[in-house]
Amino acid sequence: MxxxxxxxxxxxxxxxxxxxxxxxxPVLAQNILIRNATVHTAGGQGTLRNSDVLVRNGVIQAVGSGLSAPAGVETVDAQGKPLTPAFFAGITEIGVEEVSGESATDDSSVSLSTLQPVRPEFDVTLAYNPDSVLIPVARVEGYGYTLLGASTGGSFVAGQGGILRLDGSADPIGPRALFVRLGSGASELSGKSRAAQWMLLDQLVAEARGRVPSDSPHALLTPAGRAVLARFLAGQGRIVVNVNRAADIRQLLRWAQKENVRVAISGGAEAWKLGAALAQAKVPVFVDGLADLPADFDQIGATLENAARLDAAGVSVGFSQSGDASHNARKLRQHAGNAVANGLPWEKGLAAMTRVPAQAFGVDDRIGTIAPGKQADLVLWTGDPLDVINTAQQLWLGGKAVPMRxxxxxxxxxxxxxxxxxxxxxxx
Known part of the structure; x- marks a missing residue:
């Protein structure tokens, strides 16, 4: 016994x-030639049928037809199946949240209400765990990168995050993003009024720009917080604002123009009402593609046509789901597929999962499209990747085939x- x-x-x-x-x-670089694929580049070349992609040392070297394989380069016959850039997993807490119901495994938020509660210097990427069991769960579904986001705890200004490639590397790429929540969801953190959020934001900007003395008894920011916020006010990274109601989005656009800051919207259930203004301000919107019911008073105008209407107005559209996004990142392409079924052009649905987030967060020089010089983060699909009946057959990150387990x-x-x-x- x-x-x-x-x-x-x-x-x-x-x-x-x-x-x-x-x-x-860790995912190591590899040399590979993928032949006879329907290559959806998500870039200027569009879709290339019966085409090849040559990868050397983890970087795409050439895209075209009839490419020859150099000596020692592995060849994969795609048999005409779709090949896309690795997909964006949305704004998640993958790697900083393991079990959502166990606080010891959740490092996504900070709550320092007895001290200075607004801490933009809080950087959630410092707690990122590249050994998280959630990473392979996302990778087998064709996802190669995520925007690691800070979630609101003790302040409606949550802190910083960044783009993480799901290749086993420990550090983010590209500039940091600052996460802010506005609207009714943040009212409890701003004196129980959304109007107070703008009052507090105005004070934070005044402090970061030196208009409020650092030793003021009413200061909200630490010296480190002032320095971090000043960088975002200077355009060094985007401020990602979780907001849904059209009236709040209108105020956000006015504030962003007044302060000359770069913002992106997450959620945006009623963003379609302000499509022209968002397009003019060049504000990308990461919508929940399944939001179609008035779940609360900030989403009375929710519609499955949100993405299509925003795209028609000229807005760059991406997807990011609400709820437990870290454990359900695999469902994000269903958002894209639903948006396509409700009027979003298929190519724009693919771009929303690849190129748009890479551009919005300053990493499109490395990932997001299939083109020479880009990292070989690629997915071979069994069929249309925006139709959930199909699956990821193989994911390559940096040219290395990831075990699909x-x-x-x-x-x-x-x-x-x-x-x-x-x-x-x-x-x-």
Missing amino acids: IATSLRMRRHLRLGLLAAALFATA SRQTELRERYLRAEGSLPRAYGR
């Missing part, structure tokens, strides 16, 4: 170790096997 128990524990330890090594293995698939396979000498839970 004791020996059986020891064997069971040994198998369990080995299984957990193998899962950890698999989930966190996760903790969920490992558990599925474990319990599908017939029981042997040990219970299936302890089988290797």
Whole structure:
């Protein structure tokens, strides 16, 4: 009995170790030629049929027909299937939230209400865990990068985040983003009135620009907070504002113009009402593609045509879901597919999952499209990637084929096997 128990524990330890090594293995650069694909570049070349993509040292070297494979380069026959850039997983807490119901595994927000509650210097990327089991769960669905976001805790100014490639690397790429929540969802953090949010924002700007003495007893920012906010006010990174009501979006556009800051909108359930103004201000909007009901008083005008109407007005549209986005990143392409079914052109739906977020957050020189010089973050699909009946057949990050397995698939396979000498839970 004791020996059986020891064997069971040994198998369990080995299984957990193998899962950890698999989930966190760094993705190394590789040379590869992908032949005969329907290449959706998400860029200026559009869609190229019966085309090839050559990758050297993790970087795309050439895109075209009839490319020759240099010696030692692996060749993959795509058999005409769609090849796209790796998808954007939305604004998530992947890597800083493991189990949403367990506070010890959630590092996404800061609450310092007894001190200075507004801490824009809080940088959630410092807690990012590249060993998170959520990363392979997203990768097997074709997602290669995410915008790691800070969530509101003790302040409607949540803090900073950044773009993380889901390749096992520990550090963000590109400039930081600052996260702010406006509207009814932040009223409890701003004196129970959305009007106070603009009062507080005006004071924060005055402090960051030196119009309020740093030793003022009424100061809201630390010296570090002033320095960080000053960078965003100078255009060094976007301020991502979670906001839904058209009236609040209108005030945001006025504030952004007055302060000359770069903003992006997350949520934007009623953004379609201000499409022309958003397009003129060049404000990208990351909508919840499934929001079609008046879930609260900030979303009375929610519609499944939101993305299509914004695109028709000239707005750059992306997607980011509300709710438990970290554990459900795989569902984001359903948002794009629904938007396409409700009038968004297919090419714009693909761009919303690839090029638009890369451009909005300053990393389009590296990822987001299939073009020479870009990192080879690619996905080969079984069919139309915006139709959830299809799946990601293979993901490459930096030219390296990522194992298409996760903790969920490992558990599925474990319990599908017939029981042997040990219970299936302890089988290797």
